[in-house]
Amino acid sequence: MGYVYILPWLIGFIVFQAYPLGASFFYSFTDFKITGDPLWVGIKNYAAMLKNDALFYTALGNTIRFILMSLPMKIIAALLVAIILSQKIKGINFYRTLYYLPSIFGGSVAISVLWRFLFMDEGLVNRVLRTLHLPALQWLSSPEMALFTLSLLNVWQFGSSMVLFLAALKQVPEDLLEAALIDGASRVRLFFRITLPLITPVLFFNILMSVINSFQDFTGAFVITNGGPMRATYLFALKLYDEGFHYYKMGYASALSWVLFAFILVFTALFMRFSSMATYYEDGGKF
Amino acid sequence: MIKRTSVILLLALITCGTLFARGGGQQTETKNVSVRFAWWGADARHEATLKAIELFMEKNPGISVEAEYQGYDGYQEKIITQLAGGNEPDLLYTHENWFTNLTAQADIFADVRTLKEIDLSVYPQGILEVFCIFDGKLQILPSTSNGFGLMVNKDFLKKYNIPEDYKWTFQNMLEQGSRINKANPNEHLFALESSAVFQYLLQNFLYSKTGRFWLDEETGKFTVTKEELAEFFTWYKALSDTGAMEPVGEGNLFTAQAYQDPKYINGQLGFLYSWAAIDPYKNVLSDKLIVVEPPYYEGGKSKAIPFQLGMGISFSGRSKALHEAASLANFIQTNEQAIMFIGTTRAMPTNPAAQEILRKTGTVDPLVLKMIEFTAANPQPRIPLLTFNSEVQDIVKDIVEQVAFGRITPAIAADRFLAEVGAKIPTKK
Numbered sequence: 001m002g003y004v005y006i007l008p009w010l011i012g013f014i015v016f017q018a019y020p021l022g023a024s025f026f027y028s029f030t031d032f033k034i035t036g037d038p039l040w041v042g043i044k045n046y047a048a049m050l051k052n053d054a055l056f057y058t059a060l061g062n063t064i065r066f067i068l069m070s071l072p073m074k075i076i077a078a079l080l081v082a083i084i085l086s087q088k089i090k091g092i093n094f095y096r097t098l099y100y101l102p103s104i105f106g107g108s109v110a111i112s113v114l115w116r117f118l119f120m121d122e123g124l125v126n127r128v129l130r131t132l133h134l135p136a137l138q139w140l141s142s143p144e145m146a147l148f149t150l151s152l153l154n155v156w157q158f159g160s161s162m163v164l165f166l167a168a169l170k171q172v173p174e175d176l177l178e179a180a181l182i183d184g185a186s187r188v189r190l191f192f193r194i195t196l197p198l199i200t201p202v203l204f205f206n207i208l209m210s211v212i213n214s215f216q217d218f219t220g221a222f223v224i225t226n227g228g229p230m231r232a233t234y235l236f237a238l239k240l241y242d243e244g245f246h247y248y249k250m251g252y253a254s255a256l257s258w259v260l261f262a263f264i265l266v267f268t269a270l271f272m273r274f275s276s277m278a279t280y281y282e283d284g285g286k287f
Numbered sequence: 288m289i290k291r292t293s294v295i296l297l298l299a300l301i302t303c304g305t306l307f308a309r310g311g312g313q314q315t316e317t318k319n320v321s322v323r324f325a326w327w328g329a330d331a332r333h334e335a336t337l338k339a340i341e342l343f344m345e346k347n348p349g350i351s352v353e354a355e356y357q358g359y360d361g362y363q364e365k366i367i368t369q370l371a372g373g374n375e376p377d378l379l380y381t382h383e384n385w386f387t388n389l390t391a392q393a394d395i396f397a398d399v400r401t402l403k404e405i406d407l408s409v410y411p412q413g414i415l416e417v418f419c420i421f422d423g424k425l426q427i428l429p430s431t432s433n434g435f436g437l438m439v440n441k442d443f444l445k446k447y448n449i450p451e452d453y454k455w456t457f458q459n460m461l462e463q464g465s466r467i468n469k470a471n472p473n474e475h476l477f478a479l480e481s482s483a484v485f486q487y488l489l490q491n492f493l494y495s496k497t498g499r500f501w502l503d504e505e506t507g508k509f510t511v512t513k514e515e516l517a518e519f520f521t522w523y524k525a526l527s528d529t530g531a532m533e534p535v536g537e538g539n540l541f542t543a544q545a546y547q548d549p550k551y552i553n554g555q556l557g558f559l560y561s562w563a564a565i566d567p568y569k570n571v572l573s574d575k576l577i578v579v580e581p582p583y584y585e586g587g588k589s590k591a592i593p594f595q596l597g598m599g600i601s602f603s604g605r606s607k608a609l610h611e612a613a614s615l616a617n618f619i620q621t622n623e624q625a626i627m628f629i630g631t632t633r634a635m636p637t638n639p640a641a642q643e644i645l646r647k648t649g650t651v652d653p654l655v656l657k658m659i660e661f662t663a664a665n666p667q668p669r670i671p672l673l674t675f676n677s678e679v680q681d682i683v684k685d686i687v688e689q690v691a692f693g694r695i696t697p698a699i700a701a702d703r704f705l706a707e708v709g710a711k712i713p714t715k716k
Contacts, residue, residue, distance in 0.1 A: 121537050140536065140540060141535075141536025141537040224540070225539070228536070228539050228688065229535060229536040229539060230688045245364040245367055246677045247677050
C-alpha cells in the first residue's frame, strides 16, 4: 500500500534518474554514436582516456586549478560578508538579498555574456583601470589570466554559502563571546578561538558543496571563452560536452562522466574522513 | 478497506480520463497535421521565414507549422541531441559541411528524390550532384548558393588611405596591417577567430599558392608539403606579432558572431571574413559596409574564391509528416511571395527562378549580389569535407593558437599538422 503512495516519486526516480544513470554506465563501455546501436568495447574508453588523451589531463588539471583558485576566495568572501551582515544595521535585509542574488542567476548564460563584456580588453573593467591610470589587464585574452577571470565569476556567486554562514553565526552563543570579552580576549582571538570552531560544520559543508559544484562548472567556460585561449579554460565539463556533442562520441563522453563522478566520490569520502577530525560539534557528536 | 477502495477508484478514474483525452486528441490529429521546422539565423531571417510560413499555412489550412529557431551557436549541437533522442524536427536547415560528421554516424535523412512534392528540376543539376548527395542519397535540398568575401568598413580604409577597390593579397594584408597597427596600436586590419583559420585562411592560402587543396579526398593523402605549411604558419604568426590581426585571445571571444566585436562596431577593425549573409554586418556598419573579394596569394596559381552550397533543407527519415514537410519546403523555395519575404536573409537562393524574382523586384541586396557574382565568376572546387570534421578543426585550432601565442614555431606547427591531422584521416574516410 505504501508503494502506491510513493508511486509518482518512484516513477520519476526510475525514469529521470535511475534509468539514465544505468544507461550512461552501460554506454561508457560502448562505442556509441548519435544514432544506431552501441557497440560493446569493454574498458577501451577508460583505457584511451588514461593512455591516449592528453586533453583529459589538460581538462582535469584546469579544473583542479579552477577549484584551488576560486574556493578560498569564495569561502573567505562568504564568511566576511556574513560577519558584516550579522550585525544589527538598518536595511540589513536589503543587503542580505543583494548579496544573495548573484548565486541565483550568476550561473546563467546572460551573466556569462555580461562577464565577457566586462572583462574583454575594451571592457568596463579595463576602462575603469585606465581612468585610474592603472595598467589594463588581458583578463580573458591571455592564457595566464583567463582561468582566474572565470574563477571570479564563480566567487561572485558566494551568496548561498553566505546565507549558511549567516545562520551558523547566529547560532554562536552570545554568553560565550561576552565571557571571553570580559576575560580580555580581543575580537580577532574571539573569532579564531570561539566563532570559527563553532561554525566548522557549516564551513566544511560549504567547502564540500563548492568543490562538488566547481568540478561540474560549465557555463562560464563555454559561453565566455569556449575553453580558450589555448585550452587555458578547458574544464572537465567542457571536455565531456565536446566529446558527446561535438565529436559525437557518446560512449566516451559517458565514460568521462563516470570518471568525474568517481573523482567527486573519492574527494567527498576523503573530505568526510578529514572533516570528522577537524569539525567541532557542541554535543560532541560525530558526522 | 474503504481507504484502499478509494485509492483504487481514484487511480482508475485518472487512467480512464487519460484514455478519453487521448481519444479526443486523435480525432483532432486526423484533420490537422503538425510539422516541426527548425532553422538558425539572426532576427531578420527569423521574421522573414515566419512570414513565409504564415503564408503557407493560409494556403494549406490542414497543416500547422511549429517553428523552432535560434542563433547559429549551439544549433548543430541541438540538432545532434534531437537526432540521438529521436525527436528531431520534421524538416530542418542543415549545412553540407555537417554531413561528413552526420553520415558517418547513421542513416538519418530521407532521400529528397523520393519526395514527389518537391520539384527538383528547378535546381541546377550540377549542384545537386556535387553538393547534395551523400552515401548515394540526396540528403539536402539546396537553399542558398553562397558567396565569400570581406565585410569591409570603408571609412576605415579611407582613414588609412587604402582605396575601396584595393586588391587584397595575403602578402599585402601583412604589410598594410602592420602599418595600421603601428599608427594606432588599438586598431587592426582584421579579426578572425582561431576556429575559422583553417577554413578561411590556411585552406585558401595553400589553394591560392599551389592550385590544390591540402588533401586529396580520393587517395586520402596530403598534397601539401611541410615547407608550404610552415610558410603559412610563419605568415600567420607575423599577422599576430605585428598587430595586423586582432589578438587571437580577444577575437575568440566573438566566435561565430564577429560582428558583435566592439572593435568592429567602433570602427577599429578594417574587415571581417564572411559568407554572403550580410545582414548582421549591415546592422552594425550600415552604409559604411562594402564587400570585396577575399585575398589571394600573389604569384600563386589560383585566385579562385571559396564556394559552398551553404545551407539547405533536410528531412527526417523518421518523420510522420514527411509529405507535408516536403510541401512546406517546396513552397518556401518556389512560391514567389515566399521568395520575396525571405529575400536574401539566407544569401542568394540556389533556384535560378528565385534569383530572377529577387533581381526583377529589386529585393536582392546589391552587396549580396556582388558577393555571389564575384564568387560565381571564379569559384574554387568543392573543399575537402574533412576540413569540417570537428576533431580535425579542433586540432588545427590548437596548433594555430599555439603559433599565435608563440608557444611553438611554424616548423613545429607544420609537423604537428601533418602528424595529428594525418592520424585522423584514415579513421574518418
